[in-house]
Amino acid sequence: MDIRNMKNITIVVPDCGVNLNSIGGAFEILRRANDFWIKTGNESRLEIHIAGFMRELKAHESYLAIHPIDIRTIQRTNLVIIPSLIDDFSKVVNTNRALIDWIYKQYQNGAEVASICSGAFLLAATGLLNGKSCSIHWNKAVEFKRMFPEIKVAEDKIITDENGIYTNGGAYSFLNLILYLVEKIFDRSVAVYCSKVFQIDMERTAQSHFTIFNIQKGHGDELIGKAQTYIEENIDAKISFENLASELAISRRSFDRRFIKATGNTPMEYLQRVKVEAAKKELEKGRKSIFEIMTDVGYADDKAFREVFRKITGLSPAEYRNKYNRSVA
Template sequence: MKQVVIIVPKEYANLASVTGAFQILARANGYWLGLGNKPKMEVRIAGFMTELKLDGGFFSIHPVNIEDLPKTDLIIIPSVSHEYVNVIKHNAVLINWIREQYKTGAEIASICTGAFLLAATGLLDGKICSTHWNAASEFKRLFPNIELHTDKLVTADQGIYTNGGAYSFLNLMLLLVEKYFDRATAIFCSKVFQIDMDRTSQSPFFIFQAQKNHGDELIGQAQAFIEANLSAKISFEELASKLAISRRTFDRRFIRATGNTPVEYMQRVKVEVAKNTLEKGRKTIFEVMNDVGYSDDKAFREVFKKITGVSPLDYKAKYN
């Protein structure tokens, strides 16, 4: 029987990701037993404290002592507070425990921003992972050696699983249910908890937030120019000339400051404006396309889908 531990880190842990993970795995185990099988796993909630109060004290978790547990087969790390540096600082012992468990054969799954705690173990270095799109910039700053894929809803790499943001962890749990039980049990859980099994990306939920705190005044001027001229055809050669730098230097500084090439940045800004307009539902897709400077509907659809993962028509139908 597999030993599964949902860990409770010191400082803030997201209650929903703890209870949600527990309930789905418990229900999967119950379904499995109901088919006449032996129990597949034992799920415990554990940590290095006896109580953790959450959400202003309205809720509390009472984990078992993690040092009293037998060998662990699967560790689930819940979402954590946005004070990432403090969370890592106050959980050094837990981070070391996770690292040692992986070395002895345990698999690890992190939920949303739990990826920060997982990354602090060093186990993600050279591997791919995902986390909430809203935490991507801070994650890249703290862990530059990890290949972050915020477009992916779930990643799997050498016994380490991660997922995107918020309640997308439900899809991660279905993946684990399928792995540790079978496909039929995962389908059962998807129906009982009403989780869409076909979701593979968090891109449709991404809200582009322009990187403006880089301190490069010249690139800040370029960003402002792009954002003020969305419907115009922008020549980056001319823009670089206006800013009195070479195109090559302009591109290098732009990428360093924003993490995007000038063309990528322009596309992301255009798509974000298009998304906001489509959500309001008052304009046709053709009108929105023209508003953000596209005259070729095929090109607009391709760029929109590349960034969001869905077509403009599907996006409008889903969110207006």
């Protein structure tokens, strides 16, 4: 189906904690895009609904509320947008079976589906992401992988687009997803207009330089926890994982397997990420040179340090410092 022929958009309201900004923001940008399209001499292209199985959903300690229409009155739609969720994700899946089925049936009937941030948990529960890539907020990636190991998480991407299914990285990067959809629905000029009106950077494609490396220690594996502590306390040393495994009285193969299961990273990936996180903090302070920071985190090869830093953050050390160090003009 060509998304340019789309007429009906349904922003769904799950029965759970929801980030209302992702609903209101998506609605407002799409509405403004359609208004601009009309003002430039075209016929209205969109009919936008906010729909769910409940009459009211309160959020933010009941300061805010939304009143969706009954989703059962919508027989067919062209695009389903799933907002960002704020809740226990296993509970969300269990309490929204009817909505999950509705989304699945709409896709089977030709609709496209877009998830915003943690809305990907609801989308994944439909089975529509199986065998596809999915972007999600970096701090939800580990939990998502545990719940849906059959789905490939595109950790660095802000937006994925596969076979009429769209996902995005998270937080306010959903604005980039909505702009992306605006360009597909209308054209580049409408997307540029919305970019200027809402002051959204159209060229953001990666989320890696926003990532704060979260030291995963809630896994319950005491042995791997000891290994993590050792790595974090010796980032300037040349660590032999063969020797570390031996010190922990475990084979290297079992050590690697348990480490990946517990943290989501190989031991070497974990070490690199710890080093880069320490380097990021020093670059943000701006008190040391890049060479000094590189040495502090255990790198002797400037090229190797820059390559690992860029791989993890999407930026060079100099670019990161210029972007996040307040003392840089």
